[in-house]
Amino acid sequence: MKRFLRKYLIYLILIPLVYYSCQECDDCGPSQNEPIVNLKFFNIDSLIKVEDTLTIIEDSLEVVNQKIDEGDTTLSDIKVNLENQQAFYIQVKDNINQGKIKIDEVFGSNGEGPLLFKDSLTNDSLTNFRFPLDMNRDESTFVVNIQDRNDEIGFRYDREIDKGGKEIIIRIYNITLLTSSYDSVKVICNKEICTSNETTYKIYF
Amino acid sequence: MLFVYGQEEQNMRADSSRNTVDAESNIFTQRTDSSGINDTLRIPFIRRIELSFDYSKLVSFALPNENKIEGGLAIVTKPNIGISLEFGYGEKMPEEHFKNADYKVTGLYGRAGISYHAPFNPGTNFIIGAKYGMSNYQDEATYTIESSLWDPFVDSFKRTDLSARWVEFILGSESKFKGNFYFGFIFRFRALISHDNFSPFEVFSIPGYGRTLDKTIPALNLYIKYMINFGNR
Numbered sequence: 001m002k003r004f005l006r007k008y009l010i011y012l013i014l015i016p017l018v019y020y021s022c023q024e025c026d027d028c029g030p031s032q033n034e035p036i037v038n039l040k041f042f043n044i045d046s047l048i049k050v051e052d053t054l055t056i057i058e059d060s061l062e063v064v065n066q067k068i069d070e071g072d073t074t075l076s077d078i079k080v081n082l083e084n085q086q087a088f089y090i091q092v093k094d095n096i097n098q099g100k101i102k103i104d105e106v107f108g109s110n111g112e113g114p115l116l117f118k119d120s121l122t123n124d125s126l127t128n129f130r131f132p133l134d135m136n137r138d139e140s141t142f143v144v145n146i147q148d149r150n151d152e153i154g155f156r157y158d159r160e161i162d163k164g165g166k167e168i169i170i171r172i173y174n175i176t177l178l179t180s181s182y183d184s185v186k187v188i189c190n191k192e193i194c195t196s197n198e199t200t201y202k203i204y205f
Numbered sequence: 206m207l208f209v210y211g212q213e214e215q216n217m218r219a220d221s222s223r224n225t226v227d228a229e230s231n232i233f234t235q236r237t238d239s240s241g242i243n244d245t246l247r248i249p250f251i252r253r254i255e256l257s258f259d260y261s262k263l264v265s266f267a268l269p270n271e272n273k274i275e276g277g278l279a280i281v282t283k284p285n286i287g288i289s290l291e292f293g294y295g296e297k298m299p300e301e302h303f304k305n306a307d308y309k310v311t312g313l314y315g316r317a318g319i320s321y322h323a324p325f326n327p328g329t330n331f332i333i334g335a336k337y338g339m340s341n342y343q344d345e346a347t348y349t350i351e352s353s354l355w356d357p358f359v360d361s362f363k364r365t366d367l368s369a370r371w372v373e374f375i376l377g378s379e380s381k382f383k384g385n386f387y388f389g390f391i392f393r394f395r396a397l398i399s400h401d402n403f404s405p406f407e408v409f410s411i412p413g414y415g416r417t418l419d420k421t422i423p424a425l426n427l428y429i430k431y432m433i434n435f436g437n438r
Binding site: 106116131166167 | 301302303304305306346348350351352353354355356357358360405406
């Protein structure tokens, strides 16, 4: 009996080692890997207003500089103030050109949401917004609130179930604009066939 | 010419007073014991029947993600050639296959093979051989993709009546425990011939074979065996 046990001890040790080497999955559960479309917002109305304001400030600065050059010493504080305003509006203009904006709220067309972005949590602005697409339907329409504006934009697309790494995912192809209340929308995709995640819409309002 | 094999051969060699004589029919071996009385040892064509049970698979019942059971029946003939059949059931629910799905593959399998049982010393045999395996299985999954705005996407699939075939080469050893009970192990090297699979959601594993990822795969079975011997005095 002892001889037998000695002979097979290795296998008695081997079995638990083999089975316990199979580790359980720590991050299993429903996937958060949803299909999205990238949106960039450009507030052209604001840009025009900012550019007009900048023009006024620059004109004022030119007059102030001219007076200072002529020997007026009382305008130095006004000059500093105008320069600060100029720097502020240049920054605002750059932000608008980059598409940096703060979205207040986004809802689904049937009242789903609100969708929270990073800017909603940190009160900061973003330049790119990842809008999730409805995986149960071939179209998604969003209601977007920016400042006092309330706009609607919708997309139509084809869906395909696929595997992404260790997850089952939905890929979305052939995305097209379904509806928009914005002034203009421009689509950007550098590939021949783009998935929704690779597609960016530039929205001007 | 000697026609004695295996355990009987060893026993006879140990007893120097015994002689073995081939009978024309190859069924009977004559020998003479120390008292000089002729005795007849019958070595029939079917030397023994072996019933085996893979006890290592019992561990799977203690695990949350799989259940397996396997047993076998073998007939060992006079020249120590064994013809064996093995049957089993496997059920696996791997969490790592799809992170966002409850996946399950189940199925029955069988193996038929031929092997040579080489006696090493009294109570120990070495086994070498080849087997052909078949499995009938099915797999299913229910998966969920959450959305940060919309309703989650929930769907499932089920694929039934799938089959796989493979060959395996075996090498093993068994040792006598008590009475007719033996403990042993079989190392198997499996090569997949064909199997039903799908894209992009491939079958995780084939019951009786293992992961479909590998077209060749090693395996180890630990078993307890009961031998019903024929032809001993």
